[in-house]
Amino acid sequence: MLFTSYEFIGFIAVLLTVYYLVPRRARPPLLLAASCAFYAFSGWENLLFIACTVLSVWGGGLLLEKNLARQKARLCAGELSAADKKAIRDGEKKKRKGILAAVLLLNLGILAAVKYLGFLTEGLNGVLGLFGAAPLSAASLIVPMGISFYTFQSIGYLVDVFRGAVPAQRSLWKFALFVSFFPQLVQGPISRYGDLSRTLFEPLPLSYAVLRRGLVRVLWGYFKKLVIADRLSVAVLAMTGGQDRGGFALALLFLYTIQLYADFTGGIDVTIGLAEAMGVTVAENFRRPYLAVSLKDYWRRWHISMCTWFRDYLFYPVSTSRLMRSLTKGTKKVFGDKAGRKVPLYLSSFIVWGATGLWHGANWNFLVWGLSNWAILMVSQELEGAWGAFRKRFPKTGGKAWRAVAVGRTFLLVAAMNLFDCYPTLGGTFGAFFSIFDPRAWAGFSFSSLLSLGLTGADFALTGVAVVLMFAVSCAGAWGDVRDRLEKMPFALRVVLLLLLFFAVLIFGAYGRGYDAGQFIYNRF
């Protein structure tokens, strides 16, 4: 069921009506039923996958907590020496690691099987081909909706229980709701148990103001998705379909970057707004990413829940692992103290960015995209000292003009790397990118050529106005939630503005012939 489908609008209308009518304690079970129904729409067989994750992670969490309780009891029993205590802690930790590893293996195994089998077979066939062996046939399984998101969210919960950061959830249905909460099932965010559980199991009190506030954000999300993203997708598809050389490639780079922003942030607005209307608080996933002054800054602002997930559950464990500690000792002997310490650090980053790339998609394009991010971030890290000295020597480089240059440069960099997302192969990506610098590829291109991409001049003008509005609202958000200001406006003005937004979505949304209210881009991941 697409967020942009009539079925979904009907589903939400019925759900919200019932949700507001039932007593407060009946709301979370109702949400679980709604989530199951929503998920079943994507295929009954998919319920088996999510049920497997729910049961295994829930059971694993309980076992981990039981072990922690046993450790505590043993440590408190009688007089124990420091060595005895250490032996108990180490022994019990080993058991917990076993539980954690088994559940992770099962869930990551399922994810790998449905998402990466084709990619792994392709890689294996490449190796077999070198030895003249016959290629293996690639098995392809249907990827269950949102599996990357709910698997990662569940793993985050289990690791948190393992670390003793959150208590295990004893109620199976509550845990099932945490994993399957439908507004975030399509494209995240990847919520933390400690954050989401606060209001998911005991939603905030409802009122007309809560409903209105949530639905305003939903409407804003639809504006971004339907008026901007889906309209631009017509031109983007035309370009990636073959019209992608020279000026078209440059246009693709910009238009896709705007489409991706409108699509993803619009989808997250729908998610957060819906949850808010139901008294559930979902953490923000963006903080004006296209105003980032560096790639490092960008990754603190874009898809925050995914970035912090990789940081907390992969980068930190890998970089502080026993293996990396041993490696550090070795590299320090070879390269000296300072440089030697960096080798494992950069290796850990390499692993994390490779995994981030593959999380986005099982193909070489995403792997290279991830590793390009890694390379740029590591070079920037190395140059940080020199850059700091430069800034001290030329203090004006801290000014607004310099900041604007840094924002523009980062935007271009991100936009260029987004090209990896547009094509299924590296050849397609690099072919389009390098054609930007080939004067022959620009032959015959003019601004009016863009009108051959399926959009009219009026479409481009409308999109331009909508994009300016989208970024203005986003920037205004830096000084507090825009809806707070809307609430303070005179009633008549507020109604007029909301009606304008509503009719803008209704009239200017990309529906009908030539358009397709498409799936959200991040749903693929």
Place this chain on the structure above:
Amino acid sequence: MEELLEILNELHDDVDYETEEHLIDNGILDSLDIVTLIAQISDRFDVTITAKDIAPENFNSAAAMAALIRRLEEEG
């Protein structure tokens, strides 16, 4: 504490670590800084800091880091 401050100053010499109490919350130390810091603390103080210990409350200030080191030393 002095040894810890020395390590921190090597990382970013423009921060007043004796008064700053939001090193993580304010984004002064990022993930690469944290891991670099952990490697140096492990070397100098002979303690093992794992991913479990990497939480804002343990790294938001020099005092919090010193407390973490003391706890890990006691746990052996």
